[in-house]
Each structure stands twice: as C-alpha cells, then as structure tokens.
Amino acid sequence: MINLVHNEMMKLVGKRRFLIISAIIVVLLSLFTYAQARQSESIRERLGTDDWRTGLQQRIVDWQNRLSSAGQWREQLQIQIEQSQYYLDHDINPSEPGAPSFIRGFVENSAELFLPLMVMIIAVDIVSSERSVGTIKLLLTRPVSRFRILLSKYIALVLSVSLVLFIFGLLSYVIAAVMFGGKGWSAPVLTGFAVRGGELDLSGVRLVSQWQFILQQFGLAWFISLVVGTLSFMLSILMRSSAAGMGTMLACLISGAILSNMVSSWESAKYLFMVNLGLMDYLSGSAPPIEGMTLGFSLTVLAAWMAGALAVSFGVFIRKDIY
C-alpha cells in the first residue's frame, strides 16, 4: 500500500504541480503584502501617527458613517463595529504588526476560494488524466485490486492537500516576515464572538494566543480544501475531461460565494456544501449566511458531502468498464 501511495506521489511531483502552486502563491502573496504595506502607510500619512488605537478608532468611525448607506451589509458592518469596539475597549490590538497577523488575515480570506482552487489543480485530473493518456490500463493490469489503487490515489490526494497548506503557510510567513517582521506569534487574539439573531453575543469571548488561533484556522482551511479536493476527485472519475471537471467545480465554488450573500431567506440551501465553506466566519464571529448555522452543522454537512463523494467515487471506479 505504501508503495502504491509513493508511486502516486511520484506522479504528482513529476507533473510539477507543487511548483506551479508555489509560484502562484508567491506571486499573489507579493501583491497582497505590498498592498497592505502601502495601505498602512497611507493610513499613517492620513492620521499622522503610528498608534494603532488612533487608527482603529478612526476605522470604527469610518464604518459608522457607512452604516446608513450600507444596505444589505448593514448588519455585517454593525457586528464588525461592535467587535472592533470590543478590541479597543480591552486595549487589544486586532492586528499586531508582523507576519503572523498577516497570515491570520490571509488564511481567513483565502480558505473559501483560493486554497480550494489550488487543491483543485492537483485533484481534478488525478484519475481522468490517466484515462486520457491511457496509463490507466497499465495500472489496472497489475495484480492489485481497483479499490486499493483508488485508495492509494486518494491518500496521495490527502497528503498533497496537507502539503499545499504547509507550502502556503510557509511562504506566507517568509514573504510577510520580509515586509512586516516575523514577530507576534504570542499576541493575543479575541475569539468566541457569536452572532445570534443579528446581534453580537459577547458572552463567550475569550483570549487566545495568535499561534493557537492560526493553527485552528489552518485546521479548518485544511478541511475545506479536503472537501473540495474530494469532490474534484469524484468528478475526475465521473468525467473524462479534466477541463469539464475543473469547470464544474469552479462553478460550484463561485456559486457558493454568491449564494452565501443571498440565501438568507432560503432555509434549505444550508444543506448545499458550497454555502458551508465559510468555516472561518465561525472563528471570527461574523454572521453565518443562514440564521442558525453553526460550526458543528457546517462540519457535519461538509463531512456528509465528502462521504457521499467517496462512496460514489469508489462505487463507480470499481464497477466501471475501462476501455
């Protein structure tokens, strides 16, 4: 079994997928760190001070001014204001300067779309490419059961997802550390904000160290990526063309991002996997897309979709005629 997995990893490394992914991450990171550095510079210029309290206070007032014209974002903005006010009242800097704070924000923003996209690059042709090149026949003529062959491919996928997450974390740390310095792992982070009935609930708020928070974030990001990876894996078995699989998966991810903003009155949409990908929102305490959704609920829904996709994958692959 280990040899089979090893064999699959060889193929993935041979395809240079990890290099491509690293290159994409490096380019994006450079853009984002530069943008953020410029932004904090312009704030400093506008306020004429470096003190984060002044900056945060000004940001809160700016948000308060946007409230009246915020429309559907009003509630979200209100919650954001209250959260920031809480930070300010407790004298805690919500974004201690340094690479860890940058990572925290970056993971939060990329877990829903960017990371799954990177994982798709690996997962979407993991089976279909073998079929289009024809190597699948060679693979299946070996005296190994189809189940084991597919399982080895899936394990390779899980390992790749983990590796992509690691590459992502390492590169963001290195690049952000160059820009902002590497300190701040033990800076305090407030967490446990919850939204109930459109109101911010502060009863569960507690302090954790930044490194704890980031590790938990990565755990959730890993799970999101794994779910998307598993679904892409299924598509790569069902569809002959990698492009078609990629397109389908992309459509799902993007529709999820759009749906999350407009399904608040369509209750049963909460069983769709793409609406549940915003696991990060539960950590940061913003309002879930549909009232009543919780971290446990979303994790369960995602796990169910993943189990379903695996069942379909194995069922189809074992019975399918390969020609």
Next chain:
Amino acid sequence: MHSRKVRWLTLFAAITCLLWIAGLGWAAKDYLLGNASGLVTTVETDEAPPPEPDTFRIVALGDSLTRGMGDNEGKGYVGYAADRLKEEGWNLSVVNLGIKGLTSAELLKQLEQKEIRRQLGEADAVMMTIGANDLFMGGETLSRFTEESIGKLEDGFLTRLNGILAAVRELNPEADVYVLGLYDPFAELEQGAETSRVVREWNHKTMEAAAGYPGTVFVPVYDLFQRKVGDYLFTDRFHPNEKGYKLMAERVAGLIDESEGGPQA
C-alpha cells in the same frame, strides 16, 4: 525526481497532515464543545505610547459637516483646514471622529468611550460641529415649527451642549476648542426668513454657551453662506459643497494659525 526524495516528501506530507488534523480537532473542541482551552487570562498590552511632542494634534467631533459629507473629495472643512495648515509647515495629526446624523445626545454618549476620551485628552485643538441634526431633524422641524417647539429643542440642545463642552474641558483643560455654528441651508426657500431667524438665534445661544468655557471659541459660519447660499451647497441642498467647506476651513485654519503663532518648530 529521485524516489528517495519523494519518499521523504511523502513522509513530511503525512506529518503536516497530522498537524492540520490536530488543528481541526482543536478548533472543533474549542468552538463546538464549549470547553475552550488555552485560555489566556491576562494580557500584557503595551501602554499607549506618549504622543509625539512635535506634532500638533487635531481631533474633530460632530456630525456630517465634520465628516465632510457633500464634499467630492470627502475632506470637509477638517480636511481642508488641515491641508492649509500643512502647507504652512505645520506638523499635524488629524483624527476625524465625525459621524453622519449625529445629534448632541449621541455626541454626549460618544464622549463616554474610553479611546475617544484618550484622544481628546491628548489633543492640541478640537473642532466640532453639532446641533444641525437637533434642529433640522431631517427637515421635520421646518415644516411645522412653532415658537414653542423650537424653544423646547433649544433648551434641550443647550443643556447637552454644556455637557459636551464641560466634558471636553475636563478631559483636556488646555486644548483650544472651536465650535462651528450653523448656516441656514433653507435661506432661499419660501420660509427662508423664518428659518434664518431661528438659525441666528440658535447660533447666538450656542455662542453664549461656548463663552462659559475657557479657551472655547465659537466660529460663525452663518455669514459665509448668507449670500448666494446656492453656490455653496451640495446637490442635496443641505450640506456644503467643496467651496462651502473651503470657506469654513479658512476660518478655522486661520484661527488656529493665529492663536498658536504660526507653525511650531
């Protein structure tokens, strides 16, 4: 790629996999089961740094006028006044705490916030516009105002204004406080004469109240908008436009420049 290298890579991937699973499990434990771990009870936050000594700190308080609503550049009189002072060589820090639609009652409440108190305490100059929302309340007052209703509004406003000025003075006994008056955006309308009279009286009482506090200066703007009010108003016929704000800014900037005797070294 060498097979051995890939073997190491695979092993390493397995280790990271375990790490992420641990993170996921930890997150689930903390956020699902509710018995949060790793509670840090005390935080060592750095004390707020002492304000830079060579910077002149301006804090602006108040409503949409302070915010700069109606100005295409969004600067408002605060921004333009700061621009002018900077041109003259001032080293400024400007914090604009103006909020659209703020009434005197809400400003009084805003002054209870810890961080805002700190900002005010460190300020060298405070600018504020307040009262327009008390008086005009979205145009309601004007359509059906009587002597009595205006009198009531005035009394309430003056009490709160006194509270605001006293609070600012208490927080900061030294800063110059500039209270900008009201102009009459409705001067050219049918009831213009009436509304103008109300605004003048309002201004007069505001000025009298301001006179009760040391270092508190009432800055009239009524006259700036008295002639050709239409030229200085934004398309909503209520807020000043860029020109209007620049006129207001000139006045405040001039006062600051005079009272401090030019840019400080």
